[in-house]
Amino acid sequence: QVQLVESGGGLVKPGGSLRLSCAASGFTFSDYYMSWIRQAPGKGLEWVSYISSSGSTIYYADSVKGRFTISRDNAKNSLYLQMNSLRAEDTAVYYCASTVVVAATGYYFDYWGQGTLVTVSS
Amino acid sequence: VIWMTQSPSLLSASTGDRVTISCRMSQGISSYLAWYQQKPGKAPELLIYAASTLQSGVPSRFSGSGSGTDFTLTISCLQSEDFATYYCQHRGTFGQGTKVEIK
Numbered sequence: 001q002v003q004l005v006e007s008g009g010g011l012v013k014p015g016g017s018l019r020l021s022c023a024a025s026g027f028t029f030s031d032y033y034m035s036w037i038r039q040a041p042g043k044g045l046e047w048v049s050y051i052s053s054s055g056s057t058i059y060y061a062d063s064v065k066g067r068f069t070i071s072r073d074n075a076k077n078s079l080y081l082q083m084n085s086l087r088a089e090d091t092a093v094y095y096c097a098s099t100v101v102v103a104a105t106g107y108y109f110d111y112w113g114q115g116t117l118v119t120v121s122s
Numbered sequence: 123v124i125w126m127t128q129s130p131s132l133l134s135a136s137t138g139d140r141v142t143i144s145c146r147m148s149q150g151i152s153s154y155l156a157w158y159q160q161k162p163g164k165a166p167e168l169l170i171y172a173a174s175t176l177q178s179g180v181p182s183r184f185s186g187s188g189s190g191t192d193f194t195l196t197i198s199c200l201q202s203e204d205f206a207t208y209y210c211q212h213r214g215t216f217g218q219g220t221k222v223e224i225k
Binding site: 044045046047050059061095100102103105106107108109110111112113114115 | 151152154155156158160164165166167168171172177209211212213214215216217218219
């Protein structure tokens with residue numbers, strides 16, 4: 001069955017960096033768009049970024065543009081999120097999710113990992 | 123920018139009740155809307171996509187309707203396992219969430 005396992009979260013100081021990973025199994029990873037979505041403690045869901053199946057198309061939320069970089073390695077069935085210049089407001093559980101794109105105007109997230117907690121604090 | 127308004131934010135109901143959650147868009151989005159359920163400490167799960175298509179494995183008491191700007195998630199007969207928070211989503215925007223709690 002589909003499995004997405006995030007890792008790499010932890011405590012980091014403001015201005016620091018962290019790299020999250022998401023290991024995928026149970027489906028043909030190279031066929032799927034993938035996304036990162038986050039959830040601050042006690043808050044709602046916020047989409048962060050998505051990457052096309054080949055890696056050629058990438059989008060970011062304005063809140064992370066210029067600081068975060070999404071990437072993937074299809075040979076390793078893995079998705080990554082490099083987070084630089086971290087701020088307190090980046091504190092959240094970060095989920096990776098497989099993403100279904102519909103007619104280039106809509107997309108949704110059909111499978112989610114369990115999430116990894118990133119805490120930005122001095 | 124498309125704005126999304128999900129309501130109510132809190133819904134108190136009893137087992138067996140029929141409940142509806144609304145998601146209203148600031149401009150038409152055809153049927154490009156999804157609904158998710160999230161239980162405490164767990165990842166969200168996809169319930170419905172394309173406004174009304176039930177994800178595989180989701181009980182038939184869940185249904186979605188609407189197109190354009192107004193969408194609804196309906197739970198026809200609330201079960202104990204349905205007490206959770208529900209989110210609508212269009213592209214990179216999620217609704218604010220609706221917590222369904224026990225009355």
